[in-house]
Amino acid sequence: MSDAGKIIAAAGLEQLVRLLRARGFEVWAAREQAEALSLQPIESAEDLPRGRIEAAEAGKVRLVASGRDAYFDHTLPMQGLKRLVSPPEERLFACGEDLVPHETPPAATPKAVIGARPCDLVALDTLTQVFQDGPQEDRRYRARREALFLVAVNCARPAATCFCSSMDTGPRAEAGYDLALTELYEPEAHGFLVEAGSAAGGELLEALEGEPASAADRQRALAVSEAAAAAMARAMPSDVEGLLKRAYEHPHWEAVAERCLACANCTMVCPTCFCGTVEDRSSLDGATAERWRRWDSCFTLDFSYIHGGAVRKETASRYRQWMTHKLAHWHDQFGRSGCVGCGRCIGWCPVGIDITAEAQALADALPAAKEA
Ligand code: SF4
Ligand code: SF4
Numbered sequence: 001m002s003d004a005g006k007i008i009a010a011a012g013l014e015q016l017v018r019l020l021r022a023r024g025f026e027v028w029a030a031r032e033q034a035e036a037l038s039l040q041p042i043e044s045a046e047d048l049p050r051g052r053i054e055a056a057e058a059g060k061v062r063l064v065a066s067g068r069d070a071y072f073d074h075t076l077p078m079q080g081l082k083r084l085v086s087p088p089e090e091r092l093f094a095c096g097e098d099l100v101p102h103e104t105p106p107a108a109t110p111k112a113v114i115g116a117r118p119c120d121l122v123a124l125d126t127l128t129q130v131f132q133d134g135p136q137e138d139r140r141y142r143a144r145r146e147a148l149f150l151v152a153v154n155c156a157r158p159a160a161t162c163f164c165s166s167m168d169t170g171p172r173a174e175a176g177y178d179l180a181l182t183e184l185y186e187p188e189a190h191g192f193l194v195e196a197g198s199a200a201g202g203e204l205l206e207a208l209e210g211e212p213a214s215a216a217d218r219q220r221a222l223a224v225s226e227a228a229a230a231a232m233a234r235a236m237p238s239d240v241e242g243l244l245k246r247a248y249e250h251p252h253w254e255a256v257a258e259r260c261l262a263c264a265n266c267t268m269v270c271p272t273c274f275c276g277t278v279e280d281r282s283s284l285d286g287a288t289a290e291r292w293r294r295w296d297s298c299f300t301l302d303f304s305y306i307h308g309g310a311v312r313k314e315t316a317s318r319y320r321q322w323m324t325h326k327l328a329h330w331h332d333q334f335g336r337s338g339c340v341g342c343g344r345c346i347g348w349c350p351v352g353i354d355i356t357a358e359a360q361a362l363a364d365a366l367p368a369a370k371e372a
Contacts, residue, residue, distance in 0.1 A: 121173055153183065243362055
């Protein structure tokens, strides 16, 4: 195999699906569901939302025709890769009348994701830092992460809610993939540059039918990423970490709270939000008991319940907590931002609250706040 990658025809995507299935992977990708994109298993490349693109704005995401039959003009499914490594709800153990807990083993079916986006790869790395490489390893997470094969797609047409360029997480994948595809949609040819990022990816690349990529092919692929970066309409203000650390008492949080429903949608769709809670459930006759873990959100009142009361009773304090943790204190905790610029929280917020606009509002207002 050449380290420079291969050029495959557009029809080669079907061979990629077949090769992955032959290696025992359940193949997942973004599929169209109710005019949106949902991360689901696929049987064939025919299941991909070819020729579709998101019309996204604050508070609205809808798939529309892209005007050409490219496979990957769309960007992100509503869910990130989080649900594959940390499911929304899972049983940890169960016990009967003998009160001996029996662990429920994690379902770690080998899964291959076709179309993982650069920002989602960085988000997955962020989760791995927390669950796998931190002081308390989550064995369930590790089993699922190790069973993942990731086929990245470098973005060609960012959604209007994307801002990965300003977070340095895209639109081109730098690491964290087994294979990376760049779709080359040109009048005379439609195909993909396929590059390997791991030994397993290299083995699969060998098996794919195609031609060794030339320097000119790689240059065409780079041009796709450069055009995508140039087309990005949103950006996070610079030094947002320092900005938020100075904005703790700013009245703008109250203004956001007048619109925010504290519905937790933003945390559910966020690919890096990892908070969860643990519940014990027992049968009515007391014969069995189970322990479950499920996703939780800092937007719920119960989330900050300690010593007889909730610490964050007001919506303003919950929104401040979420945004300040993501963009500022995550740096102190994990040495990186908790936001990868995917824009999901903007599109899926029912009232259209935009994290980049709120950061910009604070940036605009803060000099006045400092003088006061
Ligand atoms: S910011 Fe939007 S999505 Fe998040 S809790 Fe408030 S209303 Fe819900
Ligand atoms: S905070 Fe919003 S834009 Fe940032 S990673 Fe989470 S969902 Fe994506």
